Amino acid sequence: MxxxxxxxxxxxxxxxxxxxxxxxxxxxxxxxxxxxxxxxxxxxxxxxxxxxxxxxxxxxxxxxxxxxxxxxxxxxxxxxxxxxxxxxxxxxxxxxxxxxxxxxxxxxxxxxxxxxxxxxxxxxxxxxxxxxxxxxxxxxxxxxxxxxxxxxxxxxxxxxxxxxxxxxxxxxxxxxxxxxxxxxxxxxxxxxxxxxxxxxxxxxxxxxxxxxxxxxxxxxxxxxxxxxxxxxxxxxxxxxxxxxxxxxxxxxxxxxxxxxxxxxxxxxxxxxxxxxxxxxxRVKDFDRGPASSGRFSRMLALFPFARIKDLIAARRPYPRIKTEICSGCRACNEACPAQAIGFKGSIPDIDEKNCIRCYCCQEFCSQGAIELVRR
Ligand code: SF4
Ligand code: SF4
Structure with a gap:
């Protein structure tokens, strides 16, 4: 060998x-x-x-x-x-x-x-x-x-x-x-x-x-x-x-x-x-997705200091429910490790104060009803 x-x-x-x-x-x-x-x-x-x-x-x-x-x-x-x-x-x-x-x-x-x-x-x-x-x-x-x-x-x-x-x-x-x-x-x-x-x-x-x-x-x-x-x-x-x-x-x-x-x-x-x-x-126009592509990740690459990188990384996007396509299946609620998802009727309601932005909810929403948005 x-x-x-x-x-x-x-x-x-x-x-x-x-x-x-x-x-x-x-x-x-x-x-x-x-x-x-x-x-x-x-x-x-x-x-x-x-x-x-x-x-x-x-x-x-x-x-x-x-x-x-x-x-x-x-x-x-x-x-x-x-x-x-x-x-x-x-x-x-x-x-x-x-x-x-x-x-x-x-x-x-x-x-x-x-x-x-x-x-x-x-x-x-x-x-x-x-x-x-x-x-x-x-x-x-x-x-x-x-x-x-x-x-x-x-x-x-x-x-x-x-x-x-x-x-x-x-x-x-x-x-x-x-x-x-x-x-x-x-x-x-x-x-x-x-x-x-x-x-x-x-x-x-x-x-x-x-x-x-x-x-x-x-x-x-x-x-x-x-x-x-x-x-x-x-x-x-x-x-x-x-x-x-x-x-x-x-x-x-x-x-x-x-x-x-x-x-x-x-x-x-x-x-x-x-x-x-x-x-x-190389695939030149591959869509790298909402969380990592664009200005935010390029900024991370520019800063040599770990603490500054951590502060920039803390400004990651939040999940948001697209209520028009949510089926109310509650999979996001079960997947959330921070228990940050409650419900208003059948529609999930994300508590941003408790959300740790792990995106497990987005991962497990089979409807594609959770998008990531930046403040
Ligand atoms: S997992 Fe998706 S479809 Fe199910 S309740 Fe949550 S947002 Fe709605
Ligand atoms: S991103 Fe993570 S912590 Fe925030 S609501 Fe979704 S599953 Fe919960």
Missing amino acids: PALNKETVTIARCNRYDPWEVRAALEQVFSPYGGITTLIGSDKRVLLKPNLLAAASPFETVTTHPAIVKVMVEMVQEAGNRVYIGDSPGYDAQEKAHRISGLEEVIKATGAEALYFSDPVYKKIEGFRLWEIPLASELNQVDLVINLAKLKTHSLTGMTAAVKNIYGCVPGTIKARFHFEYPLPKDFSRLLLDAYFAVSPVFSLIDAVVAMEGAGPRKGRPRQVGLLMGAPCAIALDLVAAAVIGFSPEQVSTLAAAKELKLKGSNLNSIAIRGVSLEDC
């Missing part, structure tokens, strides 16, 4: 979720490591961790596309391994999320086993924010994890891809509790890095065949990017993915945190890109 350069990222063209095209692209992604068998070996229990944010159809681009999960299951099985698929959706039950996202079909067709993330087991770490982290106990049933992320905009962190995807290994409502305890993007991003290093996936892939632009991660618009990307280092992979869709590292809070901590993979100049060149795949 060739020596693994942790800061090598491979970009492969993949314009459709056609199984043959996906397979060819994935083989290209794994080729710098001598193929997937060389990379992960045989006789292992391998967990594939897709982005399963919510029960959403593949056309909504909320979740990792089932065609990619299916081909990955087949490749890992062909290498002589036992495959599991698991995640902890933020709001919907995992069975429902599997059914609607197409993963149930993948499980039936391939014989992969579903792991339903339930109780946490606390793992001791020397993290950037945590000294122990609650991870799904089911992770103890597997030997290694492969991270199957989706490329989307994200209202809190700017962009969600490989690093943030691992946060799904923190089960259930604990995720919301951490939002409450670490409301600033900078602190929350350090916690996301804690989760990433605690799980330590052997390899990360990003499904950017069709990404999500605009008001991600739940209600943005599908955007054809036509790429599959992969790397052992999720930070390096996210940095390259961010460059593809026009984010600077300062506009993605996980990358800004990694850069501040001088983590490996956080400097684009030290990353070797294989396959398609970065210049050939």
